[in-house]
Amino acid sequence: MNAEPKAIGHSPLTGAEASELVRAFWDFMTREYGTRAIAKANAVEMKLAAQALGLMGVLDAEAFLRGCTTTIGRRIYVPFEPGREDGGWSLWGQLAVCVHEHQHVEQLDRDGWLKFAGKYLLSSAGRAAYEAEAYRCDLELHFWRTGEVLDPRSLAAKLKHYACTSTDIEVAEKALTMSAATVRRGGIVNRASQKAIAWLNVHAPALKERA
Amino acid sequence: MREVFFLLAFLTPQLCSCVPVCDTKETRCNGSLVETCDSNGQWQQVMNCAEVIGGDGAAWSCCPAREGDAGLVHACLPADECTGGGR
Numbered sequence: 001m002n003a004e005p006k007a008i009g010h011s012p013l014t015g016a017e018a019s020e021l022v023r024a025f026w027d028f029m030t031r032e033y034g035t036r037a038i039a040k041a042n043a044v045e046m047k048l049a050a051q052a053l054g055l056m057g058v059l060d061a062e063a064f065l066r067g068c069t070t071t072i073g074r075r076i077y078v079p080f081e082p083g084r085e086d087g088g089w090s091l092w093g094q095l096a097v098c099v100h101e102h103q104h105v106e107q108l109d110r111d112g113w114l115k116f117a118g119k120y121l122l123s124s125a126g127r128a129a130y131e132a133e134a135y136r137c138d139l140e141l142h143f144w145r146t147g148e149v150l151d152p153r154s155l156a157a158k159l160k161h162y163a164c165t166s167t168d169i170e171v172a173e174k175a176l177t178m179s180a181a182t183v184r185r186g187g188i189v190n191r192a193s194q195k196a197i198a199w200l201n202v203h204a205p206a207l208k209e210r211a
Numbered sequence: 212m213r214e215v216f217f218l219l220a221f222l223t224p225q226l227c228s229c230v231p232v233c234d235t236k237e238t239r240c241n242g243s244l245v246e247t248c249d250s251n252g253q254w255q256q257v258m259n260c261a262e263v264i265g266g267d268g269a270a271w272s273c274c275p276a277r278e279g280d281a282g283l284v285h286a287c288l289p290a291d292e293c294t295g296g297g298r
Contacts, residue, residue, distance in 0.1 A: 125249045132257075152281075167235060167250040174236045174247050174284070175257045181276040181286035182258065186266040189258045189287070 013091040013207065021204055022091045023083035028199050029098050029192075033074065033105050040077040041065050071101040073108065095196075096141050103134040103192040128159055128168035132175040133190065139176065139183045140193040144200065146209050149184045152176035229253055238285040240273035245285050260287035 013022075030037060040046045049070075050061035066087060070077040080089040082098070089097075107130055108116045119126030135155045142150050156173035164172070179189060188194050200207060231252020233239075238247045239254070243261040246254045263271040266289050274293035276286045 125251055125255075129249065129255055165250065171236055171247060171249050174238065174281070177278050177281045178238060178245060178247065178257050178284045178286045181278045181284060182263060182271070182288065185289060185292070187263045187271060187287055187289075188265040189263050191262075194264055 013095070014085065018091050019083040019085065021083075022094050024203065025095055025196070025199065026082040026098055029102050029196065030076075032195055033102050035071075035074045035076055035102065035105055037076050037078050037082060039081070040070065040079045043077055046070065046077050069097050069101055071104045073113075074105060076101050092145075096138055099137040099141055099190075099192050099196045100134045102196075103137050103190050104130070106191050107133065124164045124168045125171070127162055128164040128172040129175070131159055131162060131164075132156065132172035132179075135172075135176060136179045136183070137190050137193045137196075139179060140188050140190060141196065143183045144188075144197050145207055149180050152180050240285050243273055245273045245287055258287050263287045 026037060029035070046065060050064045053061065053064055066079045069079065076098075078094075078097075080087050080094055082094055083091070085091055111119070116130075120130055121127075132155075135158070138155060139150050139152075142148065152173050155176050156169050159169045159172055182189060188197055229251050233248035233252055233254055235248050235250050235252065238245070238257075240246075241254070243259055244256050245258045245260065247257050249255045260271040260273045269289040269291070271287040272290045272293045273285055274288050275283050276288055276292075278284050278286070
């Protein structure tokens, strides 16, 4: 799950060519992983989940349907149409969230359903660790584009919305800080980022804004 | 995934009977693995340096690195940046 990361310090990716690029990127990643992007607003299971979350007072149903991307198995429920600039999701945000969600697919493949679902659903520490790893994609993509490293503390703070304990958020911040040391030296750790950046280097090298 | 958690977490108790083996937020190298200590006092993998790419094809190794306000942490660094101590 991920809401759009804040785009800091770089110019927007916009226009017809950029839209086509983002569509092509989503096509590539979904083909690569055998995943499917599904319009969240039309998915019955997501509407039911939204109602349940709303009734529980955890999250506003509309915010859940329009503001968050959710991955379950190989189904990625998106609150936007990839390549289309509407609903508050920038094209860069659509691209970055695609990588983040596919890292969750990597985790599922690596750990298997039982371990992944068990740790994610039942353990605050496990959930924080999985999300910290996925947020490393945000670090890696942002660094590829701008040559700058996102603030690990800000990324870890997003875990407040995942019902993680404050200690687990601090551990996630530590993990992201350790990752930042690698990323700022040009290292790419996550497999989803490695695939994404290899594609971007070929198809969109001009997106790099490094000095 | 978060939402699925919310739907099920209320129904299922959390179990953790592990004996702590490290201090929360401590970091270390374990061969090529970079690890940090979680809130249950268990080592968890953050990265595997053997799987890192980039940096003009450099080999990556786990070693201590100074990272801003966080001070000294462990991370994957290009092998030529590793001083060999502090593991």
